Amino acid sequence: MESALAMAELAELIAAINTDADDARWNFVSDLDRASYREFAMHCLHHSLQFWLEADPLRPRWNRWFMPNKKLLGDNPDTVYYGTVIDPTKSYRIRGNIANACYTSFTVEIGTAGGTMSQKLGHTLNDTEFEVDAAGNYELIASPQGSGPNWLRLDPEAGSITTRHYFEWTRCAALDPSLHIPLLIEPLDDPGPPPVPNDAAVAANIRRAITFLRSVTADWGHNPMPPGAIPWVSAEPNAFTNPPAHDGNLGIGYAATDNIYRSARWKLAPNEALEIRGSWPRCTFANIVLFNNHMQTPNYDRRLVSLNRVQTEVSDDGSWRMILAHSDPGLPNWLDTRGLEHGTMFWRFLIPTEPLTQLETRVVKFSDLS
Numbered sequence: 001m002e003s004a005l006a007m008a009e010l011a012e013l014i015a016a017i018n019t020d021a022d023d024a025r026w027n028f029v030s031d032l033d034r035a036s037y038r039e040f041a042m043h044c045l046h047h048s049l050q051f052w053l054e055a056d057p058l059r060p061r062w063n064r065w066f067m068p069n070k071k072l073l074g075d076n077p078d079t080v081y082y083g084t085v086i087d088p089t090k091s092y093r094i095r096g097n098i099a100n101a102c103y104t105s106f107t108v109e110i111g112t113a114g115g116t117m118s119q120k121l122g123h124t125l126n127d128t129e130f131e132v133d134a135a136g137n138y139e140l141i142a143s144p145q146g147s148g149p150n151w152l153r154l155d156p157e158a159g160s161i162t163t164r165h166y167f168e169w170t171r172c173a174a175l176d177p178s179l180h181i182p183l184l185i186e187p188l189d190d191p192g193p194p195p196v197p198n199d200a201a202v203a204a205n206i207r208r209a210i211t212f213l214r215s216v217t218a219d220w221g222h223n224p225m226p227p228g229a230i231p232w233v234s235a236e237p238n239a240f241t242n243p244p245a246h247d248g249n250l251g252i253g254y255a256a257t258d259n260i261y262r263s264a265r266w267k268l269a270p271n272e273a274l275e276i277r278g279s280w281p282r283c284t285f286a287n288i289v290l291f292n293n294h295m296q297t298p299n300y301d302r303r304l305v306s307l308n309r310v311q312t313e314v315s316d317d318g319s320w321r322m323i324l325a326h327s328d329p330g331l332p333n334w335l336d337t338r339g340l341e342h343g344t345m346f347w348r349f350l351i352p353t354e355p356l357t358q359l360e361t362r363v364v365k366f367s368d369l370s
Contacts, residue, residue, distance in 0.1 A: 118253025
């Protein structure tokens with residue numbers, strides 16, 4: 001049976017991922033690194049099954065991308081994301097409500113049909129561009145042809161849509177079980193009820209999940225970008241490149257075109273800390289998030305691993321100092337590394353209306369912090 005073969009292929013991939021934890025391309029230096037990769041792979045498997053196993057472009061439904069127990073590809077504690085598969089030749093009606101988010105957007109992902117990774121961004125609409133009524137309600141039409149502010153263009157190679165709902169709160173929005181974001185999608189032409197899946201259909205479902213899982217694990221990193229290929233990614237640990245221009249992020253799958261990003265690795269000895277100084281620009285939203293080796297936030301239900309503008313203690317002149325450290329220094333704006341000596345610092349500045357200030361950094365002895 002074809003479904004039995006597909007199930008065996010999934011088992012083979014999981015075995016290959018287990019071995020892949022020892023591949024030199026990852027530059028893992030400890031058993032903790034390798035165990036973290038295996039845990040990351042299980043998060044990816046979770047998403048593969050939830051999103052791709054029963055994906056039906058004729059009958060789309062929204063699936064939540066990230067949750068406190070499912071993280072991959074750069075999650076954000078201050079944001080709720082959804083995604084759905086679509087057929088770029090079809091037309092859909094999307095209804096929703098802003099739900100008091102400071103930013104809502106819909107992004108068409110290119111090249112994602114069948115479970116493959118997003119290759120680049122297609123059309124994007126945010127809530128400053130489409131019409132929203134006084135109660136926060138909106139209705140969009142996603143289709144290959146259309147017009148008007150509430151038309152989301154489906155590019156010919158599109159395979160899915162990603163939504164973003166940002167909240168700048170003192171608590172992490174992604175942790176709030178009471179947060180409900182009304183969101184529906186339906187085809188304009190009713191396809192009728194789905195057929196009962198036969199053996200071939202079940203095999204195809206499993207293989208979509210395999211395709212996505214492989215793309216973010218065993219196939220990832222074999223053709224790494226050279227240092228400097230992405231202007232906002234620093235090749236030097238503990239320092240930011242501070243590029244002057246916004247590159248639009250259109251060529252990076254699952255990015256957000258409205259964000260300006262900054263990213264750098266931290267590398268700190270057990271007795272060291274990193275001091276970051278800067279100021280928040282006028283913008284729709286801004287934060288810094290810590291990631292492990294696999295663009296996952298550490299658990300944020302018990303540790304402060306991100307800071308947005310509301311959460312940051314700011315000086316009278318608008319500047320701030322953040323402290324990245326392995327343990328609590330007893331100072332404001334501490335970012336908890338959980339004791340990890342290396343990881344990634346990731347900034348989002350959403351629709352800024354003024355130039356960003358330089359992010360200044362300094363490695364100091366933990367004992368010298370004051």
